[in-house]
Amino acid sequence: MDALKKFDGKYWKDLFDSRLGKNTWPYGSGVWSKKEWVLPEIDNEDVVSAFEGNTNLFWAERFGKEILGMNDLWVKQCGISHTGSFKDLGMTVLVSQANRMRKLKKNLIGVGCASTGDTSAALSAYCAAAGIPAIIFLPANKISIAQLVQPIANGAIVLSLDTDFDGCMRLIREVTECLPIYLANSLNSLRLEGQKTAAIEICQQFDWKAPDWVIVPGGNLGNVYALYKGFLMCRELGLTDSIPRLVCAQAANANPLYLYYKSGWNEFLPVKASPTFASAIQIGDPVSIERAVYALRNSDGIVEEATEEELMDASAQADLTGMFTRPHTGVALSALKKLRQRGVIASTDRTVVVSTANGLKFTQSKIAYHSKELPELQCKFANSPVEVKADLESVMDVLKSRLPSLQKKNSAS
Numbered sequence: 001m002d003a004l005k006k007f008d009g010k011y012w013k014d015l016f017d018s019r020l021g022k023n024t025w026p027y028g029s030g031v032w033s034k035k036e037w038v039l040p041e042i043d044n045e046d047v048v049s050a051f052e053g054n055t056n057l058f059w060a061e062r063f064g065k066e067i068l069g070m071n072d073l074w075v076k077q078c079g080i081s082h083t084g085s086f087k088d089l090g091m092t093v094l095v096s097q098a099n100r101m102r103k104l105k106k107n108l109i110g111v112g113c114a115s116t117g118d119t120s121a122a123l124s125a126y127c128a129a130a131g132i133p134a135i136i137f138l139p140a141n142k143i144s145i146a147q148l149v150q151p152i153a154n155g156a157i158v159l160s161l162d163t164d165f166d167g168c169m170r171l172i173r174e175v176t177e178c179l180p181i182y183l184a185n186s187l188n189s190l191r192l193e194g195q196k197t198a199a200i201e202i203c204q205q206f207d208w209k210a211p212d213w214v215i216v217p218g219g220n221l222g223n224v225y226a227l228y229k230g231f232l233m234c235r236e237l238g239l240t241d242s243i244p245r246l247v248c249a250q251a252a253n254a255n256p257l258y259l260y261y262k263s264g265w266n267e268f269l270p271v272k273a274s275p276t277f278a279s280a281i282q283i284g285d286p287v288s289i290e291r292a293v294y295a296l297r298n299s300d301g302i303v304e305e306a307t308e309e310e311l312m313d314a315s316a317q318a319d320l321t322g323m324f325t326r327p328h329t330g331v332a333l334s335a336l337k338k339l340r341q342r343g344v345i346a347s348t349d350r351t352v353v354v355s356t357a358n359g360l361k362f363t364q365s366k367i368a369y370h371s372k373e374l375p376e377l378q379c380k381f382a383n384s385p386v387e388v389k390a391d392l393e394s395v396m397d398v399l400k401s402r403l404p405s406l407q408k409k410n411s412a413s
Ligand SMILES: N[C@@H](CCOP(=O)(O)O)C(=O)O
Pocket: 113, 114, 115, 116, 117, 118, 119, 120, 184, 185, 186, 187, 219, 220, 222, 223, 280, 281, 287
């Protein structure tokens, strides 16, 4: 880092502006795991990537103004990518490195991960592109169908295990200790190097000004640290003047970080995570707990939680303003609502909510919500399809009952 600091902010701004989105960097700095797997540099020909464009930034104008009284609310859409989640950002870096190791004839028989659905999708796609075996440990019946089909379709070795994510994580760590399988979870710093580019993009998209707040849902907790790293790097290189305050949002059913925060960072206790609609963050013993706490403490951060009702309602409300969120984004939006209600986040604060994956991965729970098939929830924002006879009169009756402008006309005539 010191060697890089000789260049000023303008140098870096020009460099990033000309390069970001082309996936030409970064592929360096740090590898978790066995010593012989540490490689200094990567050649372009080893890069396994499927992106051309940047992930997207959406101005949440209606959600911000109408629901929260905010005028500068943005959603970073990380689900508009090859396998539909932010994990692609990290996995292109990691699998590129694994690809290079294989070409250099290092002893590496495959790449493995434990997953709640997004990491496994990204790993299996990039491994399939590179022709490397992917080994996936999934908690049986705890991930969505859309996520399950991704590694299956990509030809990965998929083990459906009768345990939760934390159990899968323990097992894959043991397996990678005794076999030359490269571990692709966020313990591996290459993942974080890729994921931190989301923070750099956010700064670039705001013309090299860091936002006031960034809110991210948290499960295994690598991402909050990766974002912090990206924002910190921007500030250290003179690209930006500040780093945002980070908010990590957890489902109340899987909230070990929240409890730790509430204890004044006194004592961390893993929890047994209960089922949550935000199943990708149903994690009770996150591997990146220490890094996440470091990121939060150094960014004057906050941890919030959301109940099942809160997160599903927030997700549905956001969709009604033009997004298509998954429950995890609902967790982050619920946290934002609470912080607005308490006056912690001001109406003019520039705030970015990180939407970590595509809502299409969670159609089952969204349909159940809109069909009011979730007895434990009120489903306040449900919008069920209207079953109607296929004749003009019946159709007109429905339209009149649903369109306020038609009702006005009727009462006037
Ligand atoms: N939500 C994750 C859980 C694993 O997290 P990782 O960042 O350590 O890979 C997933 O999609 O599997």
